[in-house]
Amino acid sequence: MTAVDDARTLLSSLTDAPAVGVWSAPGRANLIGEHTDYNEGFVFPFAIAQRTAAAVAIRSDDVIRVTSTFSSDSVEVSLSELDARIAAGGLDWAGYPLGVAWALLREAPDADPRGVDIALASDVPVGAGLSSSAAIEGAVASALNDVWNAGLDKVALARVGRIAENDAVGAPTGIMDQMASMLGVADAATFLDCRTLETRSVALGFAEAGLSILVVDTLVEHAHSTGGYRERREACERGAAAFGVPSLRDLTVDDLPRAEEILDEVTFRRVRHIITENQRVLDTVAALDADGPSAIGDLLVASHVSMRDDFEISVPELDLAVETALASGALGARMTGGGFGGAAIALISTDLVPAATEAVLSAFAASGFRRPNIFTVTPSEGARRDV
Ligand code: ADP
Ligand code: MG
Numbered sequence: 001m002t003a004v005d006d007a008r009t010l011l012s013s014l015t016d017a018p019a020v021g022v023w024s025a026p027g028r029a030n031l032i033g034e035h036t037d038y039n040e041g042f043v044f045p046f047a048i049a050q051r052t053a054a055a056v057a058i059r060s061d062d063v064i065r066v067t068s069t070f071s072s073d074s075v076e077v078s079l080s081e082l083d084a085r086i087a088a089g090g091l092d093w094a095g096y097p098l099g100v101a102w103a104l105l106r107e108a109p110d111a112d113p114r115g116v117d118i119a120l121a122s123d124v125p126v127g128a129g130l131s132s133s134a135a136i137e138g139a140v141a142s143a144l145n146d147v148w149n150a151g152l153d154k155v156a157l158a159r160v161g162r163i164a165e166n167d168a169v170g171a172p173t174g175i176m177d178q179m180a181s182m183l184g185v186a187d188a189a190t191f192l193d194c195r196t197l198e199t200r201s202v203a204l205g206f207a208e209a210g211l212s213i214l215v216v217d218t219l220v221e222h223a224h225s226t227g228g229y230r231e232r233r234e235a236c237e238r239g240a241a242a243f244g245v246p247s248l249r250d251l252t253v254d255d256l257p258r259a260e261e262i263l264d265e266v267t268f269r270r271v272r273h274i275i276t277e278n279q280r281v282l283d284t285v286a287a288l289d290a291d292g293p294s295a296i297g298d299l300l301v302a303s304h305v306s307m308r309d310d311f312e313i314s315v316p317e318l319d320l321a322v323e324t325a326l327a328s329g330a331l332g333a334r335m336t337g338g339g340f341g342g343a344a345i346a347l348i349s350t351d352l353v354p355a356a357t358e359a360v361l362s363a364f365a366a367s368g369f370r371r372p373n374i375f376t377v378t379p380s381e382g383a384r385r386d387v
Pocket of ligand 2: 131132133134
C-alpha cells in the first residue's frame with residue numbers, strides 16, 4: 001500500500017463523503033550545501049521517493065478536520081476560529097496541516113475556503129532528517145490550493161509551508177525543505193539560491209550511471225544540537241559584520257586571506273566553511289552539467305571535511321559512516337543536515353550498496369556505536385495531485 005492508498009482508506013473510515021482528490025509531497029535529502037541557507041547562500045537538495053499523502057473530502061459546515069495514520073486523534077477547528085487556535089498554539093502534529101490552512105488563507109486572500117476533512121498518511125520516516133515536515137506541509141498546501149481555488153504556484157506554496165512551520169508550529173527553519181519537496185523532478189536536484197529564491201532543476205544522471213545515494217542514519221541526537229546551532233549562526237553573523245556585509249553570501253574565496261587577518265581563529269574557520277561550501281555547491285552544479293555525476297564525489301568529501309574540521313559539527317559516528325562508505329568504494333560521502341548527529345549520505349555504485357551497508361554495520365558494531373539505520377533514497381518528483 002502506498003501513502004496515497006492509505007490516506008484514502010483513512011478518509012473513508014472518517015466520512016461517507018467521497019474524496020475529491022488525493023495530493024502528495026515528498027521528503028527530501030540535501031546533496032550539498034550545509035548551513036549555507038541562513039547565510040543567504042546556495043543549497044542543492046532533492047526530493048525523495050517517500051511521500052506524505054492528503055486525501056480530502058468536502059464538508060457541509062465550515063470545519064477543518066485533520067486526521068493522520070501517525071496519531072489516533074483527529075483535530076477539528078472551524079474556519080472562523082482558525083486564527084485564534086493557531087495563536088493559542090498547543091496543536092502538536094495538527095499544527096502542521098492547520099498551520100498550512102491558516103498560512104494559505106493569509107497568502108491567498110481571494111481563496112474560497114470551505115469545510116474539509118483531510119486524512120494524512122506517509123511513508124517518510126519522521127525525525128530522520130528527511131523532512132517529513134515539508135512533506136506534510138507540501139501535501140496539505142497542494143490539496144487546499146486546489147480545493148479552495150487559491151491559485152498559488154509551487155514557490156508560493158513552499159512559502160506557505162515555511163510560514164506554517166515558522167509561525168504556527170514555531171520551528172525557525174529556512175525554506176530549503178519546502179522548495180525541494182514542491183519542485184522536485186525525477187533524477188534531478190533543485191539548486192536554490194536562498195537569497196533570491198531563484199531555483200534551477202539540475203539533472204543528476206544517477207539512474208543512467210548506475211549510482212545510488214545511500215543514507216546512514218546514525219540515530220544519534222546530540223544534546224548540543226540547539227546550542228551548537230545557535231553558536232554557529234552567531235559566528236556567521238560576526239563574520240559578516242566584520243566585513244560590513246549583510247550576510248556571508250556576499251563573500252567569496254577571494255576574501256579568505258582578509259578574513260584570516262581580521263577574524264579570530266574560530267570565527268575564521270566557521271566563515272571559511274560557509275564561503276567554501278557555497279563555492280562547492282556551484283562547483284557541483286557545474287561538474288554535473290559538464291561531466292555527470294561521477295565528477296562530484298570529491299566535492300562531497302571536501303564538504304564533509306569542512307564540516308568536520310572548520311564548522312566542527314560532525315560526530316565520530318558520522319565520520320565513521322563517511323570513512324567506511326569511501327573505503328567501500330563510494331565516490332563521495334558527507335554528513336548531511338544540521339550536524340551533531342543525524343545522517344550521512346554516500347554516492348555509490350548501486351552494485352556496491354549491499355557490501356557497503358554490511359561494512360558500515362560492522363564498523364559501527366566494532367566501535368561500540370548504536371546500530372545505524374541504512375537505506376537508499378532516489379531523487380524523485382515533487383508535490384503533485386495523485387487522484
Ligand atoms: P523531520 O526531520 O522529519 O521534518 P520535524 O521535527 O521537522 O522532523 O517534523 C516532524 C513532525 O512533523 C512530527 O513530529 C509531526 O508532528 C509532524 N508530522 C510529520 N509527518 C506527519 C504525518 N504523516 N502525520 C502527522 N504529523 C506529521
Ligand atoms: Mg522538518
